[in-house]
Amino acid sequence: MKIYLIIGSVRLGRIGPQIAEWIKKEIQANDPSSDIELIDLREWYLPMDDEPNLPASGHYEKEHTKAWARKISQGEMFIFLTPQYNGGYPAALKNAIDHLYAEWSGKPACIVSYAYRGGGRAAAQLKQILTGVRMLTQENAVEISLSQLVVDDSGCITDIENALSQYKQAMFRAGRASGNRQFSSNAVRRSDHYEEGVYSNIPFKIHNRKYVPYWVLHFGFLGLGFFAPFLVAYYQMKRSGSI
Numbered sequence: 417m418k419i420y421l422i423i424g425s426v427r428l429g430r431i432g433p434q435i436a437e438w439i440k441k442e443i444q445a446n447d448p449s450s451d452i453e454l455i456d457l458r459e460w461y462l463p464m465d466d467e468p469n470l471p472a473s474g475h476y477e478k479e480h481t482k483a484w485a486r487k488i489s490q491g492e493m494f495i496f497l498t499p500q501y502n503g504g505y506p507a508a509l510k511n512a513i514d515h516l517y518a519e520w521s522g523k524p525a526c527i528v529s530y531a532y533r534g535g536g537r538a539a540a541q542l543k544q545i546l547t548g549v550r551m552l553t554q555e556n557a558v559e560i561s562l563s564q565l566v567v568d569d570s571g572c573i574t575d576i577e578n579a580l581s582q583y584k585q586a587m588f589r590a591g592r593a594s595g596n597r598q599f600s601s602n603a604v605r606r607s608d609h610y611e612e613g614v615y616s617n618i619p620f621k622i623h624n625r626k627y628v629p630y631w632v633l634h635f636g637f638l639g640l641g642f643f644a645p646f647l648v649a650y651y652q653m654k655r656s657g658s659i
């Protein structure tokens with residue numbers, strides 16, 4: 417199973433990559449057959465919301481989005497490593513998620529957050545967004561508390577093995593739970609998204625797979641409302657025998 421570990425932090429001086437390397441090393445030590453790759457959003461630069469079409473349509477125009485879509489479609493399980501910034505997760509991570517839709521859908525996702533008190537609020541927000549793109553998120557997120565870490569003058573976490581060892585078991589539990597979820601990249605088709613009517617300008621699907629634009633319904637109901645009194649009047653006159 418191809419596991420992608422996405423590093424959600426892109427800022428200068430970040431500690432995210434060090435934690436990501438530690439997670440990768442521990443997962444491989446636990447299971448040498450693990451095929452895990454780090455995805456650094458700083459290397460996958462995606463300008464903010466720069467696609468003209470809705471991601472759920474799958475029609476990407478920009479080369480960087482197409483490359484991003486190809487990459488993510490190869491992933492079978494995802495670990496999202498996110499710091500907590502002002503009670504939420506970083507904008508770069510949201511932008512990277514929002515660039516795609518179907519490439520995420522139906523795939524298991526596990527969240528590892530870090531902040532002074534573990535980053536639970538960032539993890540909760542991220543979970544909601546991952547559920548929005550139909551990822552199979554699992555219950556136990558791993559929360560790493562930075563208050564127990566020491567970062568030296570060069571920005572390196574001191575004795576990272578020791579400092580993070582307490583999170584090992586939680587991480588393996590989360591990984592196992594995610595890996596056990598049935599994986600199917602076809603679990604959610606693009607058209608399923610339309611059925612919910614999430615975007616009002618997108619036609620919704622009816623049983624025979626034809627698409628009906630919303631304005632047809634809109635005017636249909638308006639027309640029905642307009643003609644209903646005449647129909648009722650006609651019916652009553654007919655019953656009373658006046659016509």
Ligand SMILES: Cc1cc2nc3c(=O)[nH]c(=O)nc-3n(C[C@H](O)[C@H](O)[C@H](O)COP(=O)(O)O)c2cc1C
Pocket residue numbers: 425426427429430431432433499500501502503504530531532533534535562
């Ligand atoms: C913009 C910003 C906002 C932050 N907000 C929080 C916060 O709400 N709670 C917290 O515990 N730490 C907060 N921190 C501290 C970060 O969790 C800490 O700096 C961490 O190292 C950030 O991850 P990074 O170095 O990989 O970017 C914040 C840091 C930044 C840069």
